[in-house]
Amino acid sequence: MEITGVDALHLRLPTVENKSDGTQDVMVVRVTTDTGHTGYGEAVTSGTVVRAIIDAPRSTPHRHGLGVALIGKDPLDPPTRWHEMYDASSWYGRRGVVIHAISAIDTALWDIAGKVAGKPCHALWGSRRDRVRAYASMLFPETVEEAAEIAAQRIEGGFTAMKFGWGSFGYDEGFDRRMMRAIRDVVGDDFALMVDAGRRWSADTAIRYAGWLFGEYNILWLEEPLNPDDLEGYRKLCRVAHGRIAGGEADEAIRFFDELIKAGLKVVQPDIGRAGGPTIARKISSLAHEANVWCVPHCFGTGISLAASLHWMASAEAAQFNEYPVTQSPLRNDLVSGLPSLVHGDVPIPSGPGLGISINEDVIERFRVRT
Secondary structure, eight states: OOEEEEEEEEEEOSSOOSSSOTTSEEEEEEEEETTSOEEEEEEOSOHHHHHHHHHOOOOSTTOOOHHHHHTTSOTTOHHHHHHHHHHHTTTTOSSHHHHHHHHHHHHHHHHHHHHHHTSBHHHHHOOOOSEEEEEEEEEOOSSHHHHHHHHHHHHHTTOSEEEEESTTTTSOHHHHHHHHHHHHHHHOTTSEEEEEOOSOOOHHHHHHHHHHHHHHHOOSEEEOOSOTTOHHHHHHHHHHOSSEEEEOTTOOSHHHHHHHHHHTOSEEOOBTTTTTHHHHHHHHHHHHHHTTOEEOOBOOSOHHHHHHHHHHHHHSSOOOOEEEEOOOOHHHHTSEEOOOOOBTTEEEOOOSSBTOOEEOHHHHHHHBOOO
């Protein structure tokens, strides 16, 4: 059995707004084999750049495109293929978008491995649970009234936890307090509520916000208040914050999550479509577990990322939550079928072979960027 194709499928809505919504412009990777098996993965990054990295022709050693590095190879050994891709691209890669591209391919290879074995991916890794608690993930709206309405909708939808982030939050402290009060009044004092600050503040501003967000509104964690490279700022914040500081969605590779843990973060958030795919994400969650730190997947893409994250959490040592985006987009809602529905605030893990989902090829053809 061998790999015969690696297709970078850049999907994009006709109009892409300048907002923090990763379901407008996505990169799906499809790996095909000579036996007719097909696997899918998602890279959470710039689709245009990933396509160049995958489609680049053969070059001198360590400068190959990922496609030519894989053609003819065995798809049933994803860890070995991972290291071959890393070596093939190491002259121009080793971090950033190259790892994001490898992440998508790695997910697709595990999808194939599960399909060939007739097992869900989590069974290949060692299943520990059949469901994970979901938290609804959405952007802060423009008005306090909208925030209250959205919170009520999520409760009616069966969620037992929710996170608001980015959007209008973080610019006007008085407005932000009114926003949080409106949300708390709807969900109640003990409901699991998280805030994503969108990397907007200095350490001193984050310390001030953390004081009242944890003290007055009892949030479960404060996510990405600082620039992801500001490790010294995170050390300063984590020393004084009376609650969990979260981050890591922008990072890849194990060593960078080790740095975040050593800086004091109590929640790390690898994205399976950025951090290295299942092969690396599973190692990161093990690292976090050993350090008594929560590992909660960042997941704000299509159903491919959601399915892959759920299989990962089904096999992880611990699984406190899985992010569950609720944005309305054909790339979020129509590309994938087969994802289980919410049950009492939990998401059941897909049980079919591989990722356990089906891809709507009509949606791919409708939104595929071909130039």
